[in-house]
Amino acid sequence: MSDTKKMCVVVFGGTVDKLYPAAIMASGAVMNDMEVDIFLTFWGLLAFRKGTPKQLSSVSKDYEELGPEMMRVMSEKNVPSWYDTLVQAKEMGNIKVHACAMTADLFEMELDDFEPIVDDIIGVGEFVGMSAEADTTLYLG
């Protein structure tokens, strides 16, 4: 048995502010030499459709007043996008990105319809099995 700690992350939310934490938490896990399994589902999966990460600009409506300010500050400070942050973390560590089979089926999408960062399409049963063995699991709603 390996001593490597594992983190599982469910990415359900699909606005820019909700996707940043997926990338940031995964980066934090990589800093701790942890393995990461990311499960993209619902709006979180739709955000990874080919071409979407570059276009996506929506911020959760709950923070409409603060959203533009956050986006402006991020742009001023040249903060990399949530997608580039995740790509970078994946290059540096052991991160696997899985698409939820049910959501993919629903929208009749195949692996090729997603950004190349997505490794495969798996069922929820397989992901929950991973999560049961992980040291920590985050559900990003």
Add this chain to the structure above:
Amino acid sequence: MSDTKKMCVVVFGGTVDKLYPAAIMASGAVMNDMEVDIFLTFWGLLAFRKGTPKQLSSVSKDYEELGPEMMRVMSEKNVPSWYDTLVQAKEMGNIKVHACAMTADLFEMELDDFEPIVDDIIGVGEFVGMSAEADTTLYLG
């Protein structure tokens, strides 16, 4: 000590798109022969008031543009409702559904005011105790 793995799920969100994952994650746990404890709180509990699951049609405002498309596709493909999916998972596996006592008190609701899938009303202290022993806990915000 039993070898059965356990999952805890907090259901805070109360829109259709946020309730589906509660049912789907619970189904995934059942596929893995895991025990599941679901804790319904705030908007998640209000969604289980008698009669509400059948009427509920709201989708998170963050995905207003994608919501109608998702609902249309689900209807076309005869995807069972989030509530029926959860009922089915509960029939097949070991799922307990708990209402949050604080939320129930706040709205002066008793066990009889909820859909029959709700097993009991428990305090947050009892739920957190379950969660501390679980192999994985998801907070569905």
Add this chain to the structure above:
Amino acid sequence: MSDTKKMCVVVFGGTVDKLYPAAIMASGAVMNDMEVDIFLTFWGLLAFRKGTPKQLSSVSKDYEELGPEMMRVMSEKNVPSWYDTLVQAKEMGNIKVHACAMTADLFEMELDDFEPIVDDIIGVGEFVGMSAEADTTLYLG
């Protein structure tokens, strides 16, 4: 090694209804004699800026119809605010409140800019390390 159970909580959401569960879950952990580490990030951190907890009144737009009713009932029943609930839990138990360094940097905020309940500013790597050792971790989206 200590037998004390530990809970980690990420507070990402920053509306009143999303902040209550942070305080309530932490209280539940204190009831179970657990140690709690709370990590405030994004909108959750902005809610802890000096002066903000008293002014904050927003409820998630997904529950616009139910929100005013919930706020009215809470006020009628003299339910303490989410912030006072958290302060009380912290006085009774072992809760540490950490601000996310990345969010603080982004908005050029220092420890002194936050309510006194915030203990320190830490990086996501340090928090994920805590979470990997915790018995349960909740991400409040």
